[in-house]
Amino acid sequence: MGEFELLTRIRERLPPAGARLRLGSGDDAAVTLPGAATATSVDAVVDGVHFRRDRATLAQIGHKALATALSDLAAMGAEPGEAYVVLGMPHDLGEDEALELLDGMAALATATGTSLAGGDLTRSAQLFLAITVVGHADSAELLVARSGARPGDILVVTGELGGAAAGLQLLRAARCIDHTGVGSMHRAARLRGRQLEPVPRLGAGRALRAAGATAMIDISDGLGADAAHLAAASGVGLRIEAKAVPQAEGLQEVAAATDRDPLDLAINGGEDYELLASVPPARLTQARRDVEEAEKGTGLTAIGEVIAVEGVEIRLPGGGILEPAGFDQLA
């Protein structure tokens, strides 16, 4: 395996470390100067379970693994700090391929100001990545948990939903639908990008925290399922207006071409890594302005409200109620 040589090559490619990192990869442990409070999250992805090597490049797999981990920091409103990466290498993953995977992570680390501060390499039958990310804040009270939503708060979502699910439909049906079915090659590529290279909403998360969000979660399992997590943690209910849910451009066309319900993809598709938050009504205007300023092109949309009766109620345009699905395993 030449672990030490590979480690040397990896270290040469690491992006410049942030100011918090005092001692990086190569000692027994990385040494950092944290904020007064830290938010730490761990995410693992496994070949055949969370991704398929025939549908994504190694750089995309690396990008997405780090992006989904950072998305949890976004949902806390934390400042991204360090990432620690475990790479399980099967025999058919060569050194150059391991470095391609790292490059995908390193590019996102650079873009988000995250230091790749350490890690571990191991042989494994299956390719897997386990990523720990640490974010910082000036106090624990400044980090936004899932549990603070209060009746009367407005429920908001960043960006648009359903794009990642539509992108997955396109990847699955690559031989059956071409881009003409969804309007343009550019639009199809953008939808596939939502699935393969999600962008953690770190700026939007901090903006929502600063604007006074009372609870926040990232949408990984799907709006319905993640709304249920937030409602349960806060001990409240959520009423969502389905017609208010912002749908990704091209979702309607992909849904039509693949015989799926666009609303189902938007609400239960998952993997959009947008943020769902509750904000007091008086803070809504400020929150919208701050999110748009923090991430150009990313809107903040009110999609419902927090109510006292527990549970999640999704009101359909025709007047019915949609029962949110549980985790919809699309992969």
Add this chain to the structure above:
Amino acid sequence: MGEFELLTRIRERLPPAGARLRLGSGDDAAVTLPGAATATSVDAVVDGVHFRRDRATLAQIGHKALATALSDLAAMGAEPGEAYVVLGMPHDLGEDEALELLDGMAALATATGTSLAGGDLTRSAQLFLAITVVGHADSAELLVARSGARPGDILVVTGELGGAAAGLQLLRAARCIDHTGVGSMHRAARLRGRQLEPVPRLGAGRALRAAGATAMIDISDGLGADAAHLAAASGVGLRIEAKAVPQAEGLQEVAAATDRDPLDLAINGGEDYELLASVPPARLTQARRDVEEAEKGTGLTAIGEVIAVEGVEIRLPGGGILEPAGFDQLA
């Protein structure tokens, strides 16, 4: 898989969280109040690469995975804080077995004051664990890197070496050697325990830091290889007297019964998870007293010195020089 139910059962079994943990498992991220500096290390173990399920119980596998991670914090002189655990679950690992694995970790977490603060579960073809540990200190300068050894420092080691390698020999040869070959059943069990359930030297590490250790590393790859890491990081040389290296009780007997060189097992066997450190001569007496006070029954032995000429020289009792082996993959 019933991931949510298993998570609930896991959370019910977690040991009480430490004072630094403000928000544990169940939100997007754990929230902690760190020390002014943190030490973070990541370690992964994979079935068939780092352990074998026919040689260790699941509780032992969990224990060892956390122990080897915490050993890196010991080698920094850090106060143990939090651990984050990724568990890759193959289809033949049931919920009860996952909980047995967790119980092995939880017992060590409790014994060392480590909070199990978060994690992730995933399906996987192979059983694997990826563990991130975070330790704390009042300043970055109080954490001991590998790079501070200076010519004239005394090289010291905690405890005894070769026990883990002797235990592995016993496990491999279970059908060929019985305990009578190594003197007593108790002694054989203790050697197997050194291999299966290593104890991270957290108290000794903090004692060595407080006594002024200039560089420190834990002995995972073997004394020879880890001495080479420390020497290279510090830009110095190390001269080790092989006859001074403290050998585990029973090592001689196991080596004789399995036709191995006891000195080779002590120096190149690895996995003892004792600490190797350099201390200024004037601090040696204090360091020895502090280590013995911090961990009853654990001695501190001077085994050599730091010299200016780079490299590691291991002087044999007969007057020859032993070339330290690289990583000796015993598993």
